[in-house]
Amino acid sequence: MSERSQAWTMVGSAALAALCVTSCTEAQRSALRGSPSPSSSPPSSSVDEPLRVTAVALTVDPREYKGPCPALFTFRGTVTVEGGPGEITYKWLRSDGATAPVEKLKFAVPGPKLIESRWDLGEQPERPFEAWQRLLVLTPQRLESKSAGFAMTCE
Numbered sequence: 549m550s551e552r553s554q555a556w557t558m559v560g561s562a563a564l565a566a567l568c569v570t571s572c573t574e575a576q577r578s579a580l581r582g583s584p585s586p587s588s589s590p591p592s593s594s595v596d597e598p599l600r601v602t603a604v605a606l607t608v609d610p611r612e613y614k615g616p617c618p619a620l621f622t623f624r625g626t627v628t629v630e631g632g633p634g635e636i637t638y639k640w641l642r643s644d645g646a647t648a649p650v651e652k653l654k655f656a657v658p659g660p661k662l663i664e665s666r667w668d669l670g671e672q673p674e675r676p677f678e679a680w681q682r683l684l685v686l687t688p689q690r691l692e693s694k695s696a697g698f699a700m701t702c703e
Contacts, residue, residue: 599634599655601627601691606683608696617702618670625683625693627653628660634688640665641682641692650686669700676701 605626613619627636633656640648653661667681680695 597631599629599632599636599688601636601685601689602630603628603660604683604685604691604693606681606693606696608681608698610698612676612699614676614701615703617672617700618668619700619702621667621669621681621698621700623665623667623681623683623696625663625665626660627663627683627685629655630658632656632658636688637686638663639684639686641684642667643679643681643695671702672700 603626607624609622609624613621623640627638629636633654635652635654637650637652639650642648648665651663653663655661663683665681667679669677669679676699678697678699680697682695683693685691
């Protein structure tokens with residue numbers, strides 16, 4: 549529980565009103581004007597918490613391809629955050645060692661956001677050609693998805 553939430557539950561309305569001069573949300577001020585009952589719960593303080601990534605997931609479509617080449621593979625990533633608002637930085641990692649630029653994604657509210665990457669491949673000498681891509685979040689903390697792999701056979 550944050551210090552502000554503890555203050556909300558531990559002090560009386562008069563003391564809280566003095567505290568609210570500089571640090572309360574509008575919802576807390578409104579509640580004070582309406583004299584909330586002792587059973588009222590404090591507003592959520594998740595917005596006051598720093599942004600942090602809680603999950604990174606990745607899928608590829610198609611997972612298996614057999615047909616004329618070139619072939620296009622679409623990677624769809626989901627980055628889920630709590631706290632915020634804030635910005636994350638990330639990049640794509642590929643099995644062929646290709647380097648990708650660092651990209652940014654802004655979050656105004658907690659929750660998931662979708663991002664996409666495409667890999668267009670021509671004829672490959674290996675049959676089937678197998679490869680993967682991963683999503684690596686760099687900031688606010690490092691977190692990496694599992695590999696999203698695919699197989700391609702050009703005909």
